[in-house]
Every structure is written in C-alpha cells, then in structure tokens.
Amino acid sequence: MPPKPLILGFDTSDAHCCTALLADGECVAAIYEDMTRGQVERLMPMIAETLTEGGAEFRDLDAIGVGVGPGNFTGIRLSVSAARGLAMSLSIPAVGVSILEALALHTPGPVLSCIDARRGRVYAQGFRTAAPFDAALTDIAEIPQALSQQGLRCIGTGAAPVADHLNAQVAPSHFAPAAAIARIAAERWQDAPAAPAPLYMRAADAAPASDPPPEIIP
Incomplete structure (x- = not known):
C-alpha cells in the first residue's frame, strides 16, 4: 500500500475524463483521456485502474478531491455524484475543487x-x-x-x-486537472470540508420543448 495520506482526485467537467492518486504528496498513478462523451461509462473503471496502478484499494483512501466546475453540466454532475457516493460509502471526506483554481496551481x-x-x-x-x-x-x-x-x-x-x-x-497549467485537484484536496481534507456541490455559473442550455404536450384522453 502506498504511504499516507492517500488522496484520489478526478474530473469530468470538460471534454476529458481524468484521475490521479496522490500518496504522501507524490502522484503515484494518473490517467487522462480526451473524450466528448462516454465519461459516465468510463469514470468508475478509470478510478479502479488508477488505484490498481498505484497499488491501492478503495478502503485505503483517506480523502477524495473532485472537480466541481465550471464546465459541462453533465460532466460536473457525474463527478460530484460519484465523489459524494464514494465518500459516503467509504466514510471519508470529499473536497470540491474549482477547475479555475486547479489550473493556476503552482x-x-x-x-x-x-x-x-x-x-x-x-x-x-x-x-x-x-x-x-x-x-x-x-x-x-x-x-x-x-x-x-x-x-x-x-x-x-x-x-x-x-x-x-x-x-x-x-502558458500551460503546471499539473493535469486531476493531479491538481488531488493536491488541493490534500491541503483541505482534514478541515471538515462541506460536501462537494456543482459550480455551474450559468443556466442550463436545455430549453423546454417547443411542441405542445400530448393530449391526455380520459
């Protein structure tokens, strides 16, 4: 098992799916894949692959860091829901991190x-x-x-x-998104962080259907 603390970071707020595992401040495993769709199916297998690469299991984690946006609505909801669910099942804290902050790290x-x-x-x-x-x-x-x-x-x-x-x-960012998120989470996970919440910053693009609703016949 990697040294403690062990922090998992992940993000699907943009056209990518990425994960990173931080052990005692060092990134021991990371995966980044560009994708415009398919994050729903890919995220959890990617997390499992990252843990395996880092020689760890879910039960070894001390905390989770997750990108909360701004960005793609569906991707943000996916990551935040996954982080909250994992944190609850593992009884560990989850830290929400703005992607804007992650980009600027270091x-x-x-x-x-x-x-x-x-x-x-x-x-x-x-x-x-x-x-x-x-x-x-x-x-x-x-x-x-x-x-x-x-x-x-x-x-x-x-x-x-x-x-x-x-x-x-x-300029390029110093870290890939998930690695930056994990590093920021490593600084905050012991401060009783609030549960991650989406950072949308704009209304959804979806609009009500223009067709009239179907007539209900009694």
Missing part, C-alpha cells in the same frame, strides 16, 4: 485561468492579478484591461483569445 506570478464557454465567452478567475477578478462567466471583450500587467499568464482552454485581448502570455 504557477508563479499573476495568472488568469480561462475556460472556453463558447460564443466568445469564458469562465475566468484571476490569481495574484493587478486588479481583483473573481470567478465569473464573461464575454472576452468585457474582461477589463486593468488586468493587463507584465508577466500575466493566461491558462486553460480559453487562454489564447483572452491573452490576445490583454496582450498577455499563454
């Missing part, structure tokens, strides 16, 4: 985490930026120029157009 200097939200919008959050910028869903054109500063790095799937807008650099 990147020095001012950072703007940016996740593509389509139609010229991004989910974004500033870390150590010249002007405060809390997590928000925003049009790229409306991101204030006050954030522009020397050394600003934009990270994430929406980084390139934001960097162009602010005359900033595009």
Whole structure:
C-alpha cells in the first residue's frame, strides 16, 4: 500500500475524463483521456485502474478531491455524484475543487485561468492579478484591461483569445486537472470540508420543448 495520506482526485467537467492518486504528496498513478462523451461509462473503471496502478484499494483512501466546475453540466454532475457516493460509502471526506483554481496551481506570478464557454465567452478567475477578478462567466471583450500587467499568464482552454485581448502570455497549467485537484484536496481534507456541490455559473442550455404536450384522453 502506498504511504499516507492517500488522496484520489478526478474530473469530468470538460471534454476529458481524468484521475490521479496522490500518496504522501507524490502522484503515484494518473490517467487522462480526451473524450466528448462516454465519461459516465468510463469514470468508475478509470478510478479502479488508477488505484490498481498505484497499488491501492478503495478502503485505503483517506480523502477524495473532485472537480466541481465550471464546465459541462453533465460532466460536473457525474463527478460530484460519484465523489459524494464514494465518500459516503467509504466514510471519508470529499473536497470540491474549482477547475479555475486547479489550473493556476503552482504557477508563479499573476495568472488568469480561462475556460472556453463558447460564443466568445469564458469562465475566468484571476490569481495574484493587478486588479481583483473573481470567478465569473464573461464575454472576452468585457474582461477589463486593468488586468493587463507584465508577466500575466493566461491558462486553460480559453487562454489564447483572452491573452490576445490583454496582450498577455499563454502558458500551460503546471499539473493535469486531476493531479491538481488531488493536491488541493490534500491541503483541505482534514478541515471538515462541506460536501462537494456543482459550480455551474450559468443556466442550463436545455430549453423546454417547443411542441405542445400530448393530449391526455380520459
């Protein structure tokens, strides 16, 4: 069994499914797969494969870290539900982690985490930026120029157009999403964290059907 504490991290908030196992601060196993669909069927087998690769079993886990968004509604619900269910069955804490925070982990200097939200919008959050910028869903054109500063790095799937807008650099994240989530969870799992909850930041794209409902015949 790997050394303690043993933290499992996973995320399906974007077009991927990824897991990581952290043992005493070191990543001992990780899997990342790009996918636009199929996360529902893949997540639990991937978690089991990650534990096997790391020489651990479910009962060995001390805590779970899960990406709570923002991002894909279905993916967020999947991961959060899985984390809450596993935490309850194993009697261990689950820590919800914003993907915006995970993207910026261990990147020095001012950072703007940016996740593509389509139609010229991004989910974004500033870390150590010249002007405060809390997590928000925003049009790229409306991101204030006050954030522009020397050394600003934009990270994430929406980084390139934001960097162009602010005359900033595009940089890769320091860790894969699940590894970053596990590392953040490792810092918080002993603080009696609240159960993970989805961080949607916008209304669902689904709209009511335009066809009239079927007539009910008595």
